[in-house]
Amino acid sequence: MSGMHSITLGHYLPGNSLLHRFDPRAKLLSLLIIITALFLVNTFNGMLFFVFFLLVAFFSTNLPWRYFLRGLKPVLYIVFFTLVIHVLFTKGGQVFWRFGMLTIEERGVYLGLFMTLRLILLVIATLLVTLTTTPIAFADGIEFLLRPLRFLKVPGHEIAMMMTIALRFIPTLMEESDKIRKAQMARGADFESGNVFRRAHSLVPLLVPLFVSAFRRADDLAVAMESRCYHGGENRTKMRQQQITALDYLGVLTACGIAVAIVFTGV
Amino acid sequence: MLIETRGLSHTYMPGTPFQVEALKRVTMSISAGEFVGIIGETGSGKSTLVQHFNGLLKPTGGEVLFEGNNIWTGEMNLRGLRSRVALLFQFPEHQLFEETVFADVSFGPRNLGLGGRELDERVRFGLEAMGLDFSAFKDRSPFQLSGGEKRRVAMAGILAMRPQVVILDEPTAGMDPRGRRQFMEQVSRLHREERLTVILVTHNMEEVARLAERLFVFYHGEMLLQGRPADVFGADSLIKDTGLEIPPLSELLQRLRRQGKGVRTDIFTVNEAAQEVLQLYRKECV
Ligand SMILES: Nc1ncnc2c1ncn2[C@@H]1O[C@H](COP(=O)(O)OP(=O)(O)OP(=O)(O)O)[C@@H](O)[C@H]1O
Ligand SMILES: [Mg+2]
Numbered sequence: 001m002s003g004m005h006s007i008t009l010g011h012y013l014p015g016n017s018l019l020h021r022f023d024p025r026a027k028l029l030s031l032l033i034i035i036t037a038l039f040l041v042n043t044f045n046g047m048l049f050f051v052f053f054l055l056v057a058f059f060s061t062n063l064p065w066r067y068f069l070r071g072l073k074p075v076l077y078i079v080f081f082t083l084v085i086h087v088l089f090t091k092g093g094q095v096f097w098r099f100g101m102l103t104i105e106e107r108g109v110y111l112g113l114f115m116t117l118r119l120i121l122l123v124i125a126t127l128l129v130t131l132t133t134t135p136i137a138f139a140d141g142i143e144f145l146l147r148p149l150r151f152l153k154v155p156g157h158e159i160a161m162m163m164t165i166a167l168r169f170i171p172t173l174m175e176e177s178d179k180i181r182k183a184q185m186a187r188g189a190d191f192e193s194g195n196v197f198r199r200a201h202s203l204v205p206l207l208v209p210l211f212v213s214a215f216r217r218a219d220d221l222a223v224a225m226e227s228r229c230y231h232g233g234e235n236r237t238k239m240r241q242q243q244i245t246a247l248d249y250l251g252v253l254t255a256c257g258i259a260v261a262i263v264f265t266g267v
Numbered sequence: 268m269l270i271e272t273r274g275l276s277h278t279y280m281p282g283t284p285f286q287v288e289a290l291k292r293v294t295m296s297i298s299a300g301e302f303v304g305i306i307g308e309t310g311s312g313k314s315t316l317v318q319h320f321n322g323l324l325k326p327t328g329g330e331v332l333f334e335g336n337n338i339w340t341g342e343m344n345l346r347g348l349r350s351r352v353a354l355l356f357q358f359p360e361h362q363l364f365e366e367t368v369f370a371d372v373s374f375g376p377r378n379l380g381l382g383g384r385e386l387d388e389r390v391r392f393g394l395e396a397m398g399l400d401f402s403a404f405k406d407r408s409p410f411q412l413s414g415g416e417k418r419r420v421a422m423a424g425i426l427a428m429r430p431q432v433v434i435l436d437e438p439t440a441g442m443d444p445r446g447r448r449q450f451m452e453q454v455s456r457l458h459r460e461e462r463l464t465v466i467l468v469t470h471n472m473e474e475v476a477r478l479a480e481r482l483f484v485f486y487h488g489e490m491l492l493q494g495r496p497a498d499v500f501g502a503d504s505l506i507k508d509t510g511l512e513i514p515p516l517s518e519l520l521q522r523l524r525r526q527g528k529g530v531r532t533d534i535f536t537v538n539e540a541a542q543e544v545l546q547l548y549r550k551e552c553v
Contacts, residue, residue: 013284067283176361182323183362186354187424188346188378205374208364212410 011071012134017061018247019132024141026248030255031129032145037259038121047117049262054124061132071127072120079119086112139164140238157232165221173214180209269334269432269464270320270352271296276328277315289315291488292329299431302458302465304475304496307485308510313468314357316485317434320466321345321352350379353430357437359421360414368394368412368420369405375428393427394420397453415446422450426457432464433457439471447471451478473514476500476535484509497533516540523547 014020019027034050041047058068086108093106130138139160146156181191184205191202277290289312297303305313318324319331322338322345330337338348353375356362365371369390376389391401397419409420418438425433435454439447455478457463469475475482476496484492484499486509492499499506500513502521507513513521520532520540528547534540 064284070283179356180362182318183354183356183359184374185323186321186349186356187362187375188350188428189374190346190378205362205364209362212364213361 011131013063013067013131015062015132017132019057019061019128021247022132022251023244023248024133024137025144026244026252027129027133028138028141028145030252031125033252033255033259034125035122037263038118038125040263041118042114044114046262046265047114047121049258050121051117053258054121054128057128058124061128063131068127068131071131072123075119075123079116082119083112083116086115135167136164136240139167140240155232157236169214169217172217173210176213177206177210180213181206268296268332269299269301270466271332271335272316272319272329273332274329275316275319275326275331277312277319277324278327279315281327289488290319293488293490294329295483295490295493297464297466299464300462302455302478302480303467304479304482305466305468305485306470306472306475306482306511309470311485311509312488313485314436315488317354317436317466317468320432320434321349321354323349323354346378350375350428351430352432352434353425353428354434355422355425355436355438357440359425359438360417362421363409363417366408367406368409371409372420372424372427375424379428389427389429390423392429393423393425396426396457397423398449399423415442415450418442419450430463432466434466434468436468437470438467439469439474447474454478472500472512473516473535476514476517484511486510495533496535501532 022030038050041050058065087104088102088108090108090111091103091105092108093110095103095105096109097104133141142163143156143160146154146159150156185191189202189205191199191206193199194202273294275290275293276288279285279287279289293316305316307313315324319326320333322331322343325339330339332338333343333348333352336343338345363371365374372390372393373386376386381389390405394401394404399416399419404416404420409417412420422438433454438454439450442450451474454465454467458465467475467479479496482492482494482496482499483490484506491509492505498504500517502524504513514535516535516537517532520530520534520543523530523544524532528551530543530547534543
């Protein structure tokens with residue numbers, strides 16, 4: 001139960017901060033710029049600037065920090081794994097510790113910490129965007145960013161629509177799987193004990209009804225869309241017309257400025 | 268007492284901005300062999316409550332007891348408990364997954380370790396208790412049945428575990444009136460003949476007033492009222508404050524009573540009410 005709802009990645013929290021009001025297109029563009037910069041920076045000082053910048057951004061949003069930290073939980077394993085791999089296998093510099101074949105060396109510790117920090121900052125930046133943007137606005141932003149690729153025949157609108165639908169149905173399907181799991185547990189199903197094969201087998205009573213219901217929902221949705229004469233992106237207008245304001249330009253410029261400054265002073 | 272709760276509270280997603288206090292300090296008890304109804308407007312916590320009775324949800328406050336033992340202290344085998352306290356979820360037809368009706372109905376008993384003749388008999392009992400012919404249905408695919416038949420098969424799967432208690436969460440929602448009546452008649456017969464304890468969650472006031480011996484009324488996660496249907500739906504009851512309506516028959520009899528006519532108001536079947544009104548007619552108009 002609690003496991004189901006601890007996945008907050010992309011779970012929008014309503015609010016009225018500057019980041020909440022930031023135009024989704026501008027917000028996504030800024031996120032792209034910041035992420036690129038995060039990949040380019042390769043000094044600790046540069047990273048510290050990012051830490052400072054993201055902290056300021058975080059506090060400006062008034063998001064509850066507990067909730068925010070929970071969103072970081074799913075990536076902690078990857079972060080930990082990265083750290084361990086670097087510390088154990090990257091060689092160079094002073095040797096801190098030796099045990100048979102294994103050594104821990106200066107360069108490994110340095111790179112490990114650096115990569116870890118980079119990963120965490122990447123997730124924080126992304127969370128700051130997904131937690132302050134409604135899924136619909138998010139998809140609108142994606143569609144906008146994919147527009148230049150139209151000439152390569154990338155179906156921007158369709159991709160955005162698929163994303164919206166997928167995002168919309170994640171909570172529904174989680175609820176559904178929770179319900180089916182409980183219904184089968186009420187019939188004595190055991191999802192927890194036994195070896196890998198037994199456990200995989202015990203998932204059948206969960207997965208079959210889940211797929212049946214997902215297909216039923218998909219079918220219903222397709223009928224509903226068709227009966228409203230939905231057709232793809234060409235000439236389609238939007239209910240919520242987003243107006244880019246001076247503030248949004250300023251936001252993107254700030255992101256650019258910070259990125260350029262950090263990358264060029266840090267390198 | 269068979270099932271008891273003491274100060275039971277449940278909060279969904281505590282510590283997040285989405286936290287919901289679904290149950291607040293509920294203390295209630297249900298005896299073996301009873302037929303009780305649980306009513307309350309939508310979102311009042313009924314489904315949350317009944318999922319505590321067989322340990323599908325863990326209380327965030329207070330305790331749940333089965334035959335006097337706290338079900339969460341570790342000595343209780345939760346899977347064993349679930350075979351004795353069976354729960355039929357809302358829209359149970361969505362849980363069907365096997366290729367044949369037989370395989371699906373036998374899922375519960377198989378999880379109890381049964382096989383062979385015993386298994387056959389359990390499945391037969393379940394299907395026939397729900398008015399489905401064993402040999403006609405056992406080899407059909409559950410996905411090709413009608414909605415009402417699917418629901419009976421799901422119920423048969425619960426009954427095949429031979430539970431002491433069945434909890435039914437809105438079992439007849441979305442069924443046609445005749446199917447609904449038949450379904451409830453079969454449940455009611457199991458209650459009378461097999462001394463099955465029934466806990467019925469429903470929005471159908473007429474049905475629950477007619478069938479249940481005792482009612483619990485929920486409102487915003489609290490248990491506001493409990494008692495016999497006649498008291499809960501009685502003239503001076505608080506029931507209207509909880510967003511529920513009293514059954515039309517009760518409304519009629521109570522109005523007559525308010526006009527000074529000597530009619531009984533603890534009647535919930537059309538036949539008895541007709542008798543009562545006829546008597547009144549003979550007394551006053553002939
Ligand atoms: N899995 C869940 N996660 C979070 N909140 C939930 C969950 N299930 C129920 N709730 C909330 O708890 C409250 C009680 O819900 P519950 O399902 O127990 O009501 P109910 O009385 O069964 O309603 P209905 O008559 O509509 O079935 C509601 O406010 C609901 O939104
Ligand atoms: Mg419910």
